[in-house]
Amino acid sequence: MQTKLTRLLGIRYPVIQGGMAWIADASLASAVSNAGGLGIISAMNAGADFVREEIRKCRAMTDKPFGVNIMLLSPHVEEVAQMVAEEKVPVVTTGAGNPLRFVKLWKEAGTRILPVVASTALAKMVERAGVDAVIAEGGESGGHVGDLTTMALVPQVVDAVHIPVVAAGGIGDGRGVVAAFALGACGVQMGTRFLVAKECTVSDAYKKKVLAAKDISTMVTGRRLGHPVRAIKNSYMNAYAKLEADSNVPDEELEKFGVGSLRKAAKDGNAEEGCFLAGQIAGMVSREQTAAEIVSEVMEQAEAMMEGVKWDV
């Protein structure tokens, strides 16, 4: 199915696998790209050499376009930004801030730039800087979250900018894709559903938690420090919430409490001390499948629903 997004990125289906810190590596990214979507490698807080290695591994496993997600708060952001330009990575998505200062560098490298935005003002600002499209991500999603929901954010961003808009947050099947199109988006980004892809190298304990999750299994913590995250309820999240609500606990202690928790979940599968980032749609994710099965199932359902409907996507 062709949309503005598939044409922009040269992919078969308008489906992006979102960057996921500690999780989205060359294995998952290449599998999604081979399936006709856009796979993304997460640069998270890693240094340039680590990310370059993943890029090369990904290139060895697919000849299709793929992307790198750059966390703008990373201490290594400058070197990683430079490296993806040198490597001529086809697509960059950015999270946690405003990528204005890198736009020129990436454009000169021929890289397509898709910042994740959580408000219309940020969408307008990055459009003016010359990015190719925006990913409007609602707070249903896993990982760092904004306040606005996908339902409210996407149409407002669509109205605010002239570039293509990708919807993210709470999308897990073909119905979600059709809903995104109805709101004016021309593609979707999914994270939570791809957590349980066979090619996703995250710990087994992580996949089990996502598969077992129901609609009300996630919660948000971290508002007090200004970077709220959504994750599956467990002893870590409950303890964090308690500390956060206790005004006698200084911010530094809270900060310290969170250190290493993502790694503990993703790599070690530590069910008690890990932070298992996942979105509200986890309740609907109930089977481990290959990335190709996920992409084709989602798109077949969407296309069947849209049969006979003529939409300008």
Add this chain to the structure above:
Amino acid sequence: MTTLEKLKEILCECKGEDIDITPETNFDELEFDSLDKVDIVMQIEEAYDISLGENLQLSTVGELIAKIDEAVANK
């Protein structure tokens, strides 16, 4: 309308209540989150048809007013 008045209008709208601001007010005291700040900058830039640059740091209201006035003068 002076720049201070216009800025006050934008900041109050963003806070959802009337707040007192003077040139000495520091943005830290006002506790805007990062999306608020993007919104404020965008509103200023659109209102004055200027660009405040990519590395804008919000410190005091007075400094921001100076930057706005400078950008307007250089238009």
